[in-house]
Amino acid sequence: MDLKTKTHPCYSKFAHNYARMHIPVAAKCNISCNYCNRKYDCLHETRPGVTSKLLSPTEALARFKIVKSKVDNLSVVGVAGPGDALASFEATRESLELIKAEDPDLTFCLSTNGLSLTDYQEEILRLGVSHVTITINAVEPEIGAKIYERVNYKGETLTGVEGAELLLKNQLSGLKYLAQNGVLCKVNIVLIKGINNYHIEEVVKTVKEAGAFMTNIMPLIPVEDTPFADNPLTSKVELDYLRNKCEENLKQMYHCQQCRSDAVGCLNKDRSLEFKEENSLKLEKKSESLVLEGNYYLEQEERLFAVASQEGEIVNLHFGHAKDFYIYQVKESSIKFIEKRNVEQYCTDKECSDSEDRIGRIINTISDCEAVLSVRIGTVPRRKLLQHNIIAVMVYDKIESAIRFALGEMYSENTG
Incomplete structure (x- = not known):
């Protein structure tokens, strides 16, 4: 395991003393998930996809300078929303370039649904992004069709199995390319009871074959005004049982905090409120x-x-x-x-x-x-x-x- 991975709190459970910073610069998203509410201007929630303020690249740089001066062991800067890092790639690229010029020794990462991975995979390498997280909730389009309402790709809107097929194709193709070119890829999987809970082991096996470094099985957070708002919660015992089974095939993440898009600090002590x-x-x-x-x-x-x-x-x-x-x-x-x-x-x-x-x-x-x-x-x-x-x-x-x-x-x- 290289130094960047050893000091990345999302990729190594031993990096709990290292801090990360999410810069909320990605406004756009190109898919509609049945568990997501795109209300991102929210100070009062803590879950993926929310932030108190959307930042421009120059604002992201300014906030980085402040955070760096106040947060010890800041090792990682990443783009994790509130939309998709690649659907808003111009803002993502400019933000990372500005911060990289300020501190080239940082670890840079981004999170994406993977729909546009094949379009930007070479740019990701050029930017020096060493860690990429891709959310892949299904490897069977029929199951994916139950999770994604629609997919918007290059001006075309696709729904149902057709949209899920295209999404999966681009996810796996991009994952293979990045893995073959030295990028460490983590795959997030949202566990949705009654939808994909019996399918997750297959997802883990498939992404392992494509080159994933680890998977992170996360419980669904039911969000109001979404199709999955009333879906049942997953207990920690159920979650860890599935993680333990999947660990027989691939390294698992057990310490995910399902962070906000503007999270700052260590995973077990978020300090984002200090900067809001x-x-x-x-x-x-x-x-x-x-x-x-x-x-x-x-x-x-x-x-x-x-x-x-x-x-x-x-x-x-x-x-x-x-x-x-x-x-x-x-x-x-x-x-x-x-x-x-x-x-x-x-x-x-x-x-x-x-x-x-x-x-x-x-x-x-x-x-x-x-x-x-x-x-x-x-x-x-x-x-x-x-x-x-x-x-x-x-x-x-x-x-x-x-x-x-x-x-x-x-x-x-x-x-x-």
Whole structure:
């Protein structure tokens, strides 16, 4: 394993002390996936394909300079959205060239759906991109047709099996070319229950033959307003069982965090919020003004919020992963931390339990709270919380800013 791979946190589990930076310069996308919502101007979500701001190449360079001065062990700069790096190749190329001129020793990588790989494979080599991630969710067009709504290639829109066939052809052809020319290729596979879960082992075997270095099987994140919004979640046990089976054929990634398109820092400690203060303040002021406009919110002397947080600074935990909730009091315009309450974790390594006992105990613990703030929450616990008049708000931000955002969202809902 060369030095660039040893210090790339997505390609080596031993590189956890090295930081990466995603530059969100790719605005366009050339396929429509049934699990993707292209709402990328979102400060308050943490998942692939979202960013607080789309950057121009010169803005990406400016942000890189700031990040480099503040983040130790920054080893990787990559383009991972919010669209597709190759569908927006002019912006991708210019951004990487500018940053490479500033620091040629960095590792450069990009992520793509692979539709345009055959068109830009030589350019990728010329740019000095050493690591490429390709998302390949199916190697049978009939299965791919269930995942991709349409494919837009060179001015032509294809749907169904025809579109999936073209996508697969270009993915595998590009993968083979890059692998044969020294580029390390990781293949991402989104596990979608009922669609491709029994097909993934075949995907792994096929991409191995094409030259993939490793695969990263990721659980579907159901996103509102998409065809797969109500698809069931995959437990960690189910995920790791499949990864273990596939590791018999090809190296597997177990430590993926399914990062945002503007992620900064180590995988286990994202620092992207530090570089979004301007956007955060704008949204905070907007949310605060909404709160102050609504008498409904000022009539109550005290309101409590339960926050799922790893360390008590940022809303950064899935509801089901919280072992305790940070309780905050909102009184007029004041936000104050009150206490930390322990709960039985809703999701274990084996399952995200839908048992009445477990969710019931959590609800009893936070029954005096008006809302729960977490990065993500499943539809079942969300519905059960609502039955007890507790609103679930999905948000990713510093806690006070997140509470103001939640207040604004709740006020908007109540005023129609």
